[in-house]
Every structure is written in structure tokens, then in C-alpha cells.
Amino acid sequence: MFLDEAIVTFTSGTGGSGAVSFHREKHVPRGGPNGADGGKGGDVILVADRNRRTLYDLKLNDHIEADSGKHALGNKRGKNGGDIVVKVPVGTVITDVILDEVLVDLRVDGMRYVICKGGRGGFGNLHYVSSVRQVPNFAQKGAPGETIRAKLELKLLADVGLIGLPNAGKSTLLSRISAARPKIGDYPFTTLEPNLGVVKLGDETFVAADLPGLIEGASEGHGLGHRFLKHTERTKVLVHVVDAFPIDDSDPLANYGIVEEELRLYSKDLYDKPRLIALNKLDLAPPDEAAKVERRFSEAGQPVFPISAVSGQGVERLLYRVLELVRAAEATEPTPVVFSPEEREMDSSWDVVRAEDGFEVTGKRMLRMVAMTNLENRDAVRYLHKRLVRLGVIDRLREMGAEEGDTVYIGEAVFSFTDWS
Numbered sequence: 001m002f003l004d005e006a007i008v009t010f011t012s013g014t015g016g017s018g019a020v021s022f023h024r025e026k027h028v029p030r031g032g033p034n035g036a037d038g039g040k041g042g043d044v045i046l047v048a049d050r051n052r053r054t055l056y057d058l059k060l061n062d063h064i065e066a067d068s069g070k071h072a073l074g075n076k077r078g079k080n081g082g083d084i085v086v087k088v089p090v091g092t093v094i095t096d097v098i099l100d101e102v103l104v105d106l107r108v109d110g111m112r113y114v115i116c117k118g119g120r121g122g123f124g125n126l127h128y129v130s131s132v133r134q135v136p137n138f139a140q141k142g143a144p145g146e147t148i149r150a151k152l153e154l155k156l157l158a159d160v161g162l163i164g165l166p167n168a169g170k171s172t173l174l175s176r177i178s179a180a181r182p183k184i185g186d187y188p189f190t191t192l193e194p195n196l197g198v199v200k201l202g203d204e205t206f207v208a209a210d211l212p213g214l215i216e217g218a219s220e221g222h223g224l225g226h227r228f229l230k231h232t233e234r235t236k237v238l239v240h241v242v243d244a245f246p247i248d249d250s251d252p253l254a255n256y257g258i259v260e261e262e263l264r265l266y267s268k269d270l271y272d273k274p275r276l277i278a279l280n281k282l283d284l285a286p287p288d289e290a291a292k293v294e295r296r297f298s299e300a301g302q303p304v305f306p307i308s309a310v311s312g313q314g315v316e317r318l319l320y321r322v323l324e325l326v327r328a329a330e331a332t333e334p335t336p337v338v339f340s341p342e343e344r345e346m347d348s349s350w351d352v353v354r355a356e357d358g359f360e361v362t363g364k365r366m367l368r369m370v371a372m373t374n375l376e377n378r379d380a381v382r383y384l385h386k387r388l389v390r391l392g393v394i395d396r397l398r399e400m401g402a403e404e405g406d407t408v409y410i411g412e413a414v415f416s417f418t419d420w421s
């Protein structure tokens with residue numbers, strides 16, 4: 001199976017800090033607080049793009065970081081940091097490496113996923129005005145961004161499936177039109193995974209697969225059964241390859257009928273796909289013989305493309321028609337699901353544990369609250385302290401035996417315990 005892989009670290013932007021500011025007007029000696037909020041940090045957004053075919057760029061650039069939000073200036077709100085949009089091939093599956101959890105399968109062109117949300121901007125001092133605090137002299141720092149180490153895996157699924165009896169020339173055709181190198185003349189049961197190849201046509205590409213084992217009896221479980229059905233999930237067009245001059249002198253039109261009937265029994269879904277007939281091995285007989293076979297198919301009402309997978313004759317014409325059908329089918333696909341920046345719920349649980357030389361407060365929300373506090377500002381620290389009291393953290397510390405002056409760690413910050421309450 002065609003597979004490409006990259007491991008990338010994505011980081012969204014930190015929010016900008018809110019401002020501490022007061023109205024300044026002529027004749028108004030001491031105006032009210034008007035400090036604005038900081039800008040939001042940029043998101044990192046992954047988008048499936050059908051014109052991308054590999055993850056090569058991401059292997060070269062495995063750290064991707066969005067801009068931070070700007071700090072507020074006085075009463076001017078900080079600008080938001082720009083989002084970063086990373087285009088990946090359709091069919092890229094994203095896994096969180098640390099959680100070992102699949103986050104999303106970007107399987108439709110245009111599908112978006114916000115992998116890292118930018119941090120919120122910090123509040124300006126205007127936000128902290130209350131009946132008891134009319135002149136807040138502190139603001140909030142922006143929230144930190146997120147970092148996710150992700151594995152990106154490209155799992156190609158076929159846009160076009162090549163079907164036909166064994167020996168019809170499916171593998172030969174696939175190796176002619178793509179870089180795939182399936183075994184030619186291979187025993188039909190040996191390949192469990194279909195061979196996939198990227199077909200380039202001008203500036204456009206599509207993925208073709210040689211679907212082995214779709215033979216008489218497959219629908220009754222004699223062939224590869226349903227194992228390869230998942231590979232055909234995205235298949236939009238089928239090319240039915242028919243040997244025009246079978247070595248056993250069987251009738252090509254009858255052979256065609258056998259496979260079509262088999263397909264009908266095997267998968268209604270596949271059977272209903274648009275279909276082209278590639279009448280193959282035209283190099284084996286004089287042109288008038290070939291024309292005869294072609295005419296019989298036409299009379300049966302089937303669109304036939306005479307080709308030779310070996311010489312390449314007629315193949316390009318076939319491919320352009322295939323591309324047209326693929327694009328037409330894509331145009332009728334439902335509009336891609338757009339993932340809204342899902343509010344990942346922040347875990348609000350916390351705990352106090354004993355540290356070697358004091359105590360440590362743990363919990364994602366606590367750490368974020370402290371990270372957003374300007375610890376050089378006494379009023380901001382006092383505000384933080386009040387919130388810690390309200391959440392019960394100070395009580396818990398006291399219960400655990402914390403005394404005035406003991407060391408308390410919260411994230412990167414170090415406090416000395418004060419029981420103001």
C-alpha cells in the first residue's frame with residue numbers, strides 16, 4: 001500500500017497581554033481604567049488539498065508555529081496572531097503521538113481541522129473593574145498556545161479501480177500509467193492489498209488501483225472477499241479491462257459479462273459507479289480484427305476505449321476521459337465537513353501534593369491561571385490569591401500543614417505560602 005509518513009510538532013500562538021491603562025484627557029486629572037485586551041494567538045489548521053500528493057514538505061519542516069497575539073497598547077486591543085494553514089494530501093490521517101490517539105482522518109478535499117488553538121488574549125484592566133475595585137492596577141497575560149506532536153500518515157485510497165478477469169492486463173496498465181510496479185502475470189490470489197499508483201496527467205493527478213481477485217466466485221467468498229472493499233471507498237470510476245484476444249479463445253464480450261455480473265453480486269455500490277471499458281491487447285491482432293471486437297462492444301451499448309497496455313496505444317485518450325469522470329464525480333460530492341475549532345474542554349481538576357521542600361499544586365487549569373498572571377504586579381498576585389482561596393486551594397494547603405513562608409510550586413512559578421484569608 002502506498003504510504004507516506006511525517007512527524008511534526010505544531011504550536012499555536014500565545015495570546016497577547018492585556019494592558020493597564022487609564023483615560024487621559026485635558027482637565028480630567030485621573031480618568032477611569034480603559035486598558036484593552038491582548039490579541040488572540042494564531043491557530044494551526046490542517047486542510048486536505050487534492051493537489052498535494054506527498055508529505056515531503058513536512059518532513060523538511062517538522063516544527064510549525066503560528067504567530068502570537070500582540071499585546072494591547074493602552075486602550076487599543078492587541079492584534080490577533082495570524083493562523084497557519086498547512087495543506088496536506090487528501091487521505092492524511094493525523095495521530096497525537098503522545099496520546100497515541102487518532103485525531104482526524106482528512107479524507108475529503110477541503111476538510112479542515114484545527115489541531116492547535118491559539119491562546120486567548122489576556123484581559124485589560126478595564127475587565128477587572130468592580131464595585132469594590134474601581135481602579136484595578138493590573139491586567140492579565142495571554143493564555144499560552146498548545147503544542148501537539150502529531151504523526152501524519154498518508155493513506156491513499158483509489159479514485160479509480162481497474163477491474164477485469166485475471167490476465168486481462170490490469171497490472172500492465174497500472175505500471176504503464178503510474179510509478180506503481182505490480183507484478184505482471186501474477187497469480188491472482190497472491191496480492192491481498194491492491195496496488196496503488198498516482199497517475200499524473202498534465203497538472204492533474206488521480207490515484208488508480210489494480211483491484212486483484214475480483215473474479216468469478218469472489219462474491220461467494222472464493223476470491224479476496226470483502227477485504228479490499230475498504231480500498232474502494234473513495235473509488236469514483238471503474239475501468240473494466242478486457243482482453244480482446246484471449247489465449248483460450250473465449251469470447252471477450254462474454255468475459256466482460258461474467259465480471260459485470262460478478263461485480264453486481266459482490267457490491268451494489270461498486271456496480272453503480274461510472275464505468276469505462278478498456279479493450280486491451282490490440283497489438284496482438286491486425287487492426288480490422290480489433291475493429292470487429294470493438295464494434296461488438298459498441299453495439300452492446302458500451303463505451304469502449306481500444307488500447308494496448310504494452311505499446312501505450314490509446315492509453316492517453318482513455319486517461320483523459322477517466323479524469324473527466326473523476327472530476328465530475330467529485331463535483332457532486334457533498335461539501336466537505338468543516339471542523340469548527342472544537343472547544344476542547346479544559347480539565348479543571350487539581351490537586352496538592354507534597355514536594356521535596358514544600359508543596360506543589362497540579363492541574364491544567366491551575367497552571368494556566370498562574371501562567372496568565374503577571375507575577376510582578378502585587379494586585380494581580382492578590383487577585384490570583386483570591387481565586388485560589390475561592391477554589392479551595394489555600395484551604396487544602398493549610399490542611400496539609402502549609403505554614404507561612406513555606407514554598408508552593410504552581411507550574412513554573414514559586415510562591416511562599418501566605419494565609420491572607
Ligand SMILES: Nc1nc2c(ncn2[C@@H]2O[C@H](COP(=O)(O)OP(=O)(O)O)[C@@H](O)[C@H]2O)c(=O)[nH]1
Binds near residue numbers: 173
Ligand atoms: N500483447 C499484449 N500483452 C499484454 C498487454 N497487456 C497485458 N499483457 C500481457 O498479459 C499478461 C497478463 O497481464 P497482467 O497485467 O498481469 O494482467 P492482470 O492479471 O489483469 O493484472 C501478461 O503476460 C502481460 O504481459 C497488451 O496490451 N498487449
Ligand SMILES: [Mg+2]
Binds near residue numbers: 170171182183185
Ligand atoms: Mg495483476
